[in-house]
Amino acid sequence: MKEAPVQALIGAALLAAGRPVTVRELSGVLNLAEDAALRAVEAFAAQVRLVGLGFEVEAVAGGYRLVVPPGLASQLAPLLAPPPLPVLSGAALEVLAVIAYRQPVTRVEIEAMRGGSAGTVVTLQERELVKVVGRSDAVGQPLLYGTTERFLLEFGLTSLEDLPPLEPGRFAHLLRS
Template identity: 40%
Template sequence: MSDDIKDHLQENHSENDSIELESSEASSDAPAVETAVEESSLETSPIDSEEDDLEKIRIIASDEELAGDTPDSNLVEPPPEAETEDVVTASREELKPAIEALLFVADEPLPFKQLSKVMGNVRDEDVKAAIDELVADYENRGSGLEIREIAGGWRISTRPQNHEFIRKYLKSRPSARLSLPALETLAVIAYKQPITIPEILEIRGVTSSSAIKTLLEKRLIVTKGRKETVGRPMLYGTSREFLIQFGMKDLTELPSIEDFEDLTQ
């Protein structure tokens, strides 16, 4: 990145009654029918008594089943259970390790609301307390990892002092790198946003259309409306993806121009 660009950037940051009556009258005749059946059964020969007893049991059982289907039945079926979503609620003891595991497998920073929902609607305050304890745990054991607030969420990240070793390990991944023009353009946008293409041209001294296209494809920058001036040119600024890729909580954590250049290598 040229010294002129560095110098320039360092300046800025809802029932029917008759039906019920008929049903009631019909049900009132039921005792007489049952009595006639019982008296008739008493006149039967002893030989058939066992079969009659079994038949009466079947009749009574049938009557009870039918009675259960009538509106006059005293049997009340419980209402069907409402369908609910599967909820997994974590206890206080499970909270910390569960959150740590979620942060480890997540592809992007997880905000309090999302962590609370996944944990079974745990209060945001309890989630925050668990994260604070995790942050302290990582710090106290001298881990090469840390839990940081990045772009409105929380993420497990590597510590800055280990970045040099990580860069050496990842140096075989050129596709992750930006060309010098794209890097210079991103730096100008990051430190001078919102900014228009003509303004970027004025600072860099060369056209930046190709670099702008690359940065948009990588989702490192987004449009921020139009500038109220002649021609109303499009304004550009850095995206949430930019904060995630560079491990920043917000734009107040932008490093110096030199350090920013190192982060992209």
């Protein structure tokens, strides 16, 4: 059996995985060093853009995936999956922001920073945006929360470093001292 060309393998891997594929994973599939695999996936992305195939390569959550360009999504609405879950409430977004910027963080810390309940943590866990990442050394060893890969996917982030900077003074209490 003849070995498939690198570009074909990249396209097939990104399509078949159904999730972001890391450069490390691609280097294993392609039998290339990671820097060569990165160059190959970037070349594949450029070729896809140039040809205009109706999809594009997106870097997200530490990997690469195939997506429908936003300009085509509305025309494909009848074929797409059901609408996303309802929009998060303001309280849930506040709790999610505290977790994203301050992780790992306990529920008590979240409540202290918000000045209110952190009950929406359960909703965020159900939507797989946050997860338990450990236990604190504090009395009672409370649970520590952090964000998930799905959080990165849903917000279009490659990593937590892509979070926008906090406005000086306005949310300074979220930062660790």
